Amino acid sequence: MEPLKQLYLSLSEIFNLEDRKGGKQAADALIDASHQIKEPKTFTNPFLDEVESSLNIQGHFLNSLVSKASPNIKWTSSDLREGRIPDDLANQMPMAELVGPDGIFFNDTVRVGLWLQNKNIVYGPRQHAAEETFFIFNGEASWTTESNESKVQGPNTYIYHPSSVLHTSITTNSFVFTAWRWSGDIGFEKYSLHTR
Numbered sequence: 001m002e003p004l005k006q007l008y009l010s011l012s013e014i015f016n017l018e019d020r021k022g023g024k025q026a027a028d029a030l031i032d033a034s035h036q037i038k039e040p041k042t043f044t045n046p047f048l049d050e051v052e053s054s055l056n057i058q059g060h061f062l063n064s065l066v067s068k069a070s071p072n073i074k075w076t077s078s079d080l081r082e083g084r085i086p087d088d089l090a091n092q093m094p095m096a097e098l099v100g101p102d103g104i105f106f107n108d109t110v111r112v113g114l115w116l117q118n119k120n121i122v123y124g125p126r127q128h129a130a131e132e133t134f135f136i137f138n139g140e141a142s143w144t145t146e147s148n149e150s151k152v153q154g155p156n157t158y159i160y161h162p163s164s165v166l167h168t169s170i171t172t173n174s175f176v177f178t179a180w181r182w183s184g185d186i187g188f189e190k191y192s193l194h195t196r
């Protein structure tokens with residue numbers, strides 16, 4: 001099977017296991033998209049070195065899947081939001097939208113992707129109307145919201161943010177590599193970053 005297809009199917013299982021309605025929507029969108037994967041396009045990755053060096057092939061199985069599928073993944077900076085994240089920050093956070101309005105495969109109800117936050121980055125507080133779940137497959141970060149104390153979370157963890165909650169992720173000695181999904185109101189115009 002194409003590694004890209006394998007990646008989409010594995011991510012669909014992961015978001016199904018999240019056991020939330022939004023997770024199920026993400027899982028269904030990934031399965032729909034996987035049916036369209038025959039001979040996937042290849043893309044040049046401006047973040048190739050940092051993506052590869054942030055994967056642990058001996059770790060969670062998503063690491064090797066992402067590595068194998070990477071040539072068929074369109075990696076960008078986190079600033080798909082047209083200037084809402086400063087460039088120097090956005091370029092420290094490579095992302096890919098696998099499914100969604102801006103995704104490798106189109107879907108207008110959810111966004112699902114991959115996202116890497118490099119070491120020594122404070123990202124937030126930020127908020128958006130979409131509800132969001134991250135699944136960490138390598139590295140760790142300290143996660144906090146307006147209603148929760150900060151907590152360091154590593155591989156095999158789901159981080160859930162309800163709609164419009166202020167949230168922050170802080171990396172120090174390690175990067176954090178995640179799969180993410182947005183459900184609900186997924187427009188980028190409802191995103192804001194509050195710098196301190």
Ligand SMILES: [Fe+2]
Pocket residue numbers: 126128132161167
């Ligand atoms: Fe978020």
